[in-house]
Amino acid sequence: MRAWEMLHMIKRLAVVDANKCVGCQLCMLACTSRFGYAGLNKSAISVRSLGGVERGFTVIVCRSCRDPPCARVCPVEALTVKDGGGVTLNSSKCIGCGHCVNACDIGAVMWDSEWMKPVICVGCGYCASFCPHGVLKLEEAI
Ligand code: SF4
Ligand code: SF4
Numbered sequence: 001m002r003a004w005e006m007l008h009m010i011k012r013l014a015v016v017d018a019n020k021c022v023g024c025q026l027c028m029l030a031c032t033s034r035f036g037y038a039g040l041n042k043s044a045i046s047v048r049s050l051g052g053v054e055r056g057f058t059v060i061v062c063r064s065c066r067d068p069p070c071a072r073v074c075p076v077e078a079l080t081v082k083d084g085g086g087v088t089l090n091s092s093k094c095i096g097c098g099h100c101v102n103a104c105d106i107g108a109v110m111w112d113s114e115w116m117k118p119v120i121c122v123g124c125g126y127c128a129s130f131c132p133h134g135v136l137k138l139e140e141a142i
Helices: 003-007 026-034 069-073 099-103 126-130
Strands: 011-015 046-049 057-060 079-081 087-089 110-112 117-119 136-140
Touching: 026 046, 026 126, 069 079, 069 099, 126 136
Parallel strands: none
Antiparallel strands: 011 136, 046 057, 079 087, 110 117
């Protein structure tokens, strides 16, 4: 691979092993704090219980689709498809209709109920560095 190709490799967040998740939500707290907020409401990653400690947890992350349904359904083009997949949000365009949330098959478009806008993963990998069990990693998008 040439140097310029390595510099421009697209990264995306991946769940390496959801079975290792203990539901501590450190990844969610890290994501929210990454953007200068506290709590969980503005996290772009979601950890949900599958119903009891024995059943474990599911970790939902944006998979950086190349033809993302969230962007397709946005009526005001507030979501722009990035080179290599995933989207960026122009929150000043967003009218808070929530269509993007409903359009994502895996439920990876989170919702900020304070601002009434979607929370979109930027693929920074900050959350992965806070997971004590190696559940998450930033990988190259193929
Ligand atoms: S909530 Fe905002 S980003 Fe999502 S579809 Fe509606 S206008 Fe577009
Ligand atoms: S990669 Fe960054 S933006 Fe995406 S969920 Fe993790 S901390 Fe949040």
